[in-house]
Amino acid sequence: MEQIMTKPKVLISDKMDPNAARIFEERGCDVDVITGETPEQLIARIGEYDGLAIRSSTTVTDEILAAATNLKVIGRAGIGVDNVDIPKASARGVVVMNTPFGNSITTAEHAIAMLLALARQIPEANTRTQAGEWPKKDFMGVEVTGKTLGLIGAGNIGAIVASRAQGLRMKVIAYDPFLTPDRAVELGVEKVDLGMLVQRADFITLHTPLTDETRNILNRERLEQCKPGVRIVNCARGGLIDELALKDLLDSDHIAGAALDVFAKEPPAADHPLFGTPGFICTPHLGASTTEAQVNVALQVAEQMADYLVDGGVTNALNVPSLSAEEAPRLRPYIALGEKLGSLVGQLEGPDVNSLTIEVEGAAAELNMKPITAAVLAGMMRSWSDSINMVNAPILAKERGLDVREVRHGREGNYHTLLRVTATTGTRKREVAGSLFGGSEMRLVEIAGTRIETDLDGHMIYVVNEDAPGFIGRLGSTLGEAGVNIGNFHLGRRLPDRHRGGDAVLLLTLDQRPTPEVLDAICELEGVKKVKALSF
Numbered sequence: 001m002e003q004i005m006t007k008p009k010v011l012i013s014d015k016m017d018p019n020a021a022r023i024f025e026e027r028g029c030d031v032d033v034i035t036g037e038t039p040e041q042l043i044a045r046i047g048e049y050d051g052l053a054i055r056s057s058t059t060v061t062d063e064i065l066a067a068a069t070n071l072k073v074i075g076r077a078g079i080g081v082d083n084v085d086i087p088k089a090s091a092r093g094v095v096v097m098n099t100p101f102g103n104s105i106t107t108a109e110h111a112i113a114m115l116l117a118l119a120r121q122i123p124e125a126n127t128r129t130q131a132g133e134w135p136k137k138d139f140m141g142v143e144v145t146g147k148t149l150g151l152i153g154a155g156n157i158g159a160i161v162a163s164r165a166q167g168l169r170m171k172v173i174a175y176d177p178f179l180t181p182d183r184a185v186e187l188g189v190e191k192v193d194l195g196m197l198v199q200r201a202d203f204i205t206l207h208t209p210l211t212d213e214t215r216n217i218l219n220r221e222r223l224e225q226c227k228p229g230v231r232i233v234n235c236a237r238g239g240l241i242d243e244l245a246l247k248d249l250l251d252s253d254h255i256a257g258a259a260l261d262v263f264a265k266e267p268p269a270a271d272h273p274l275f276g277t278p279g280f281i282c283t284p285h286l287g288a289s290t291t292e293a294q295v296n297v298a299l300q301v302a303e304q305m306a307d308y309l310v311d312g313g314v315t316n317a318l319n320v321p322s323l324s325a326e327e328a329p330r331l332r333p334y335i336a337l338g339e340k341l342g343s344l345v346g347q348l349e350g351p352d353v354n355s356l357t358i359e360v361e362g363a364a365a366e367l368n369m370k371p372i373t374a375a376v377l378a379g380m381m382r383s384w385s386d387s388i389n390m391v392n393a394p395i396l397a398k399e400r401g402l403d404v405r406e407v408r409h410g411r412e413g414n415y416h417t418l419l420r421v422t423a424t425t426g427t428r429k430r431e432v433a434g435s436l437f438g439g440s441e442m443r444l445v446e447i448a449g450t451r452i453e454t455d456l457d458g459h460m461i462y463v464v465n466e467d468a469p470g471f472i473g474r475l476g477s478t479l480g481e482a483g484v485n486i487g488n489f490h491l492g493r494r495l496p497d498r499h500r501g502g503d504a505v506l507l508l509t510l511d512q513r514p515t516p517e518v519l520d521a522i523c524e525l526e527g528v529k530k531v532k533a534l535s536f
Contacts, residue, residue, distance in 0.1 A: 007030045008029045008072075008310065010305065011031075011034060011051070011052050012031060012032070012033045013034060013042060013058045014053075014057045014058050015035050016077050020298040021033055023303055027303075027306035028306070029305075029306055032049075039061065043064055046067050047067055047068060049070060050070055051071070051072060053074075053075045054083070054084075055297075056083060060084045060085060060089070061085055061088075062088040065094065068094070072308070072309065073097065073305055073308050074089060074095070074097070076096070076097065077099055077298050077300070078098065078103060079098055079099070081318060086318060091395065091396075092392065093388070093389040094391065095391055096319050097301065097308075097318065099316060100156060102301075103290075103296065104156045106292065106293035107235055107288055108157050108161045108164060110286060111157075112161060112164045114281070115149075115203055115205065115259070118233065118256075118259050118281065119144050120142075121257075125139045145168065146169060147202040148171045148202050149171070149172050149203045150192075150197040150201025151174040151207060152174075152204065152208055152240075154174040154176040154187065154207070158207035158208075159187055162187050162188070171190075172188065173189060173190045173191075174189045174191055175193060176208075195225065203232075204233070205235070206232075206240050210236075210238070219242045220242050220245035220248075223242065224245075224249065224254070231257040232255060233258075235287040241258075241260075243264060243272075246258055246274065250274075250279050251277065257279040258280050260283075263282075312332065319391060320390065321370030333439070334419065335372060335375040336375070337434045337435075338358075338372045338375035338376040339375045339376070339379035340379060340442060340444075340456040341419060341432050341433075341456075342379025342380035342382075343383050343456075344432050344444070345423045346379065346384060348430055349430050350384070352426070353402065354402065354425065354426070355403035357407060358372065358406050359409060359418075359419070360407070360408055360417075360418070360419055361409035361418045362413070363416055364417045364419055365408045373394070373406055374393055377393035378390045381396060419433065419434050419435070430448065431448065431449065433445050433446040434456075444456050447462075452492040452505065452507060454490040454507050456534075458509055459509070459512060459513045460507055460509050460510065463506040463528065465504055465527045471526075471527055472506075474526070475506070478518075478521050478522055482521065484510055484511070484512065484514060484518055486508055486509070487509040488508070489508055490507040491505070492504065513535065519533055
């Protein structure tokens with residue numbers, strides 16, 4: 001009978017360019033566009049969807065995530081993801097993506113527009129002129145040529161602002177903990193610390209996300225340290241500037257002007273202290289509001305989500321390593337092998353594992369290790385707990401204090417490609433290794449110091465016993481008397497000696513799950529040291 005493949009189902013819950021729905025459909029997804037629903041309505045509906053595409057109107061809370069039992073990915077058309085509970089999404093194994101580049105140019109251009117509007121006092125001059133005045137003598141602006149622009153944040157948008165400012169013949173300095181010296185040279189900016197930036201800059205623009213580290217990055221103390229007459233622009237996120245302190249320093253003329261596109265609370269109250277303050281201008285979060293940007297972010301989020309749901313590609317994810325759609329087919333068999341090896345270790349050692357080392361060699365050493373590591377962790381932890389996948393496994397491992405190490409070996413040993421997992425539980429180590437035959441067929445090739453070659457599939461029994469004549473016959477008789485049929489039988493001696501009289505390792509594939517009584521009967525056989533039922 002031909003197997004019918006179910007298409008991934010996506011809900012677009014906020015208004016976005018209609019071409020997004022077309023992209024989902026062309027890429028093999030079913031899509032519904034249902035906007036403007038209440039949280040209660042979304043909770044009632046979300047359980048049937050694999051993907052949720054949003055903008056800023058939908059807030060994805062833990063209650064919505066709890067109802068989204070099939071949800072695999074949330075795509076935010078835009079940069080900010082303040083409206084998504086990322087920790088709760090991660091804990092539930094849901095990938096969260098954004099589109100950090102779709103509106104970068106638009107936001108950067110808005111920052112430059114605000115900077116020039118401050119420099120020439122354009123909004124107030126426009127208002128008074130249209131009111132019938134001709135206040136030419138009241139507006140004495142400043143040139144931007146030759147002035148110093150201080151960037152707080154030199155990522156994608158900050159880099160574009162730097163380029164545009166340099167075109168206006170401004171000198172650009174930048175504060176960004178992640179800005180390398182080489183990147184600063186490439187951008188043509190001078191890297192400085194934050195204290196130096198606020199003391200030297202004639203204009204300051206902010207281009208950083210809102211985090212615990214960046215909240216109120218321009219607090220009262222830093223605003224007071226600013227060069228007298230500075231002008232400040234924020235088109236990034238609300239909450240980066242102490243708004244009450246900004247009001248006071250505008251009133252005192254220490255700050256000559258400020259332009260905000262974003263506020264700590266949006267929309268701001270009608271009686272916001274900054275409203276009406278001389279030298280202050282604002283816009284209603286228009287940084288990404290151009291026709292081009294709206295189209296770009298909608299198309300980008302649809303392409304990213306479809307890549308993940310159809311091909312397994314992960315782009316611009318905030319809670320899982322990136323994996324391109326081109327990489328995914330090549331990595332898929334390694335991910336599957338990693339899950340199997342992780343599951344084997346988890347079943348053998350239980351939840352007491354305190355460190356895990358994942359090693360790759362040969363062809364595997366050329367690959368992106370992060371998805372493989374996540375797969376090993378997911379396989380291992382899934383044997384202890386439900387609802388574990390590659391998204392939440394690394395997070396849960398970190399919460400447990402599990403020490404995870406990745407090692408690459410350029411060498412090629414006995415196998416063209418090899419993945420080895422070593423779990424440490426107290427003073428005991430458990431090593432398992434697997435390879436791919438023919439590029440896709442998974443094989444276990446080593447376990448507990450024993451060379452062995454077998455599939456990891458179905459119901460199995462793992463036995464460690466003294467290597468002595470007659471044991472295999474006694475084991476076969478015990479299983480036969482219990483009515484248990486052996487599908488495959490794999491035997492090996494412990495490395496490196498492999499001498500008679502040492503320990504032997506057996507892996508048996510069975511046609512049905514062994515009962516506790518069968519396991520007890522095997523334990524009672526002479527020479528048996530360990531028995532463990534496995535399931536894959």
